[in-house]
Amino acid sequence: MATPLYLLAFESSCDETSVAVIKDGTEILSNIIATQIASHQRFGGVVPEVASRHHIEQITKCTTEALSQAGIGYDDLAGVAVTYGPGLVGSLLIGVTAAKAIAWAHQLPLIPVNHMAGHIYAARYVAAFQYPMMALLVSGGHTELVYMPREHEYQIIGETRDDAVGEAYDKIGRVLGINYPAGKTVDEWAHQGHDTFNFPRAMVQEANLDFSFSGLKSAFINTVHNADQRGEQLNQYDLAASFQAAVVDILAEKTMKALAQYPVKQLVLAGGVAANSGVRARLQADLARLHPQTELLLAPLKLCGDNAAMIGAAGYVNYLHGDRAGWDLNAVPGLSFDRITPLS
């Protein structure tokens, strides 16, 4: 038996402060998550300066808890992994600075991790990865199709041209009177209604693998406003169901198109919106019908949101590939995988 390899992982890219201890990249020994949602709900969305202030209140407390829950000391660690982008710069800086401090104090390797790779690796806790693989990443900040020809290689083959899907959920949620974050409630309402409004499915017919949600969002808002002006009350469940049906169509059809162009062994669904039951069910059904040879890996529900366990899993792979950051590691708010021109 080889000696186990323990990583301490940090995630602070948005409004969750999270620290985890991961064994061999596949086993979560602790995954402390302090969420600021209740704070930002006061403002109807994440306020970056408020987020940064909360992170600094939480960071050492979460670290101590992660280590003690895991029963691991600094001497046991093989390295420190940290999200350095993409995300809010002020938020990222807290995790990056804390990770650097600990790595420096104990002379441990510092492993930089792309937050989006982290989201993909949330699914690593479900099954071992087989390549080539693909990931549909859907969150409040991102909507992208990532092709992975081999381990440690990420290529964006399709992405949103405007709003991220989670962002669209929050915006239409506001129109429906649902507080931020709206995804979960819209999902629940959608199951109580029917797709009666038939909102547009933008770009579904186009050959490219990009997404667009702003047209759908505008159609939704216009429909509600026009009804308001007529003094008419629309059924909120049907509105939610119609919106979600359009979202699910767009996501599923583009993903199936991508799979036809890039045959893969596994498809990962990850990111905050991966918790959406409509999206999960539809991908499951479409995959079984159209690409039965591709295995669907659904990130565990509790790892769909931002957390350090996923950063630890991605960081483990980075560690094995020799990724190391210096003490000058900085936050990179616009960090992104390379975009490649898809085959057509």
Add this chain to the structure above:
Amino acid sequence: MKILALDTSNHPMSVALVEDLQLKATTTLNTVRNHSIYVLPTIDDLMQKVAWQPQDLDRIVVAKGPGSYTGIRIAVTLAKTLAKTLNCPLVGISSLAAIAAGLPAVTTGLMVPFFDARRGFVFAGQYAYQAGQLTAQAADQHWAWADLLASLPTDRPVYLLGALTPKLRQAAPTLPANVTVLPDAAMVSTFALAKLGAQATPVADVDAFVPDYLRITEAEANWQKTHPGQVSADYVQEV
């Protein structure tokens, strides 16, 4: 006692290593904005030059604000995480006191370290030496520039420690004869910071240690206006 002192609260970034009140090594950069890139490499470099290990540190002293919000968070996060992980005492000192401490203890008169907080406001403190000890004469505050000037005494020398931006100068084209502006004194001396920190009581709860912003966020200020009487609750929950 081996002390690491650091300040990234404003444009300059400074680190000092001080042992038994003697300066062993210091570096100040006044040309960069990105303290996140330079502060730990600077610490690492100085520590190697004096052959100290992180575990040798007996005390970490940090300028805890007021200052640029991002700047003070970098130093405070670094300091509190190092203190926690090394189990080393931590001291937070006002960034403004640290500026005043750069002037010699023989200075008589009132020292008023300040820096621009935009929109006609400054962060400023009022300090004086009493029996050789730097003593706050008023709390560090977010002042309207005009109010700060109006509050200054007229019967003793006053030293404004900071650079006047064109806007601040415009708002006060002439200053009373007892008021002298010392723009070069605005640079924090981390050696002076370390000496202040050597005497101060360490932070009791490192986890709860946060910067002194001296201002709530704009979002919270607006929210409080529309939610009078609602006190800030515990908004962060572990899930």
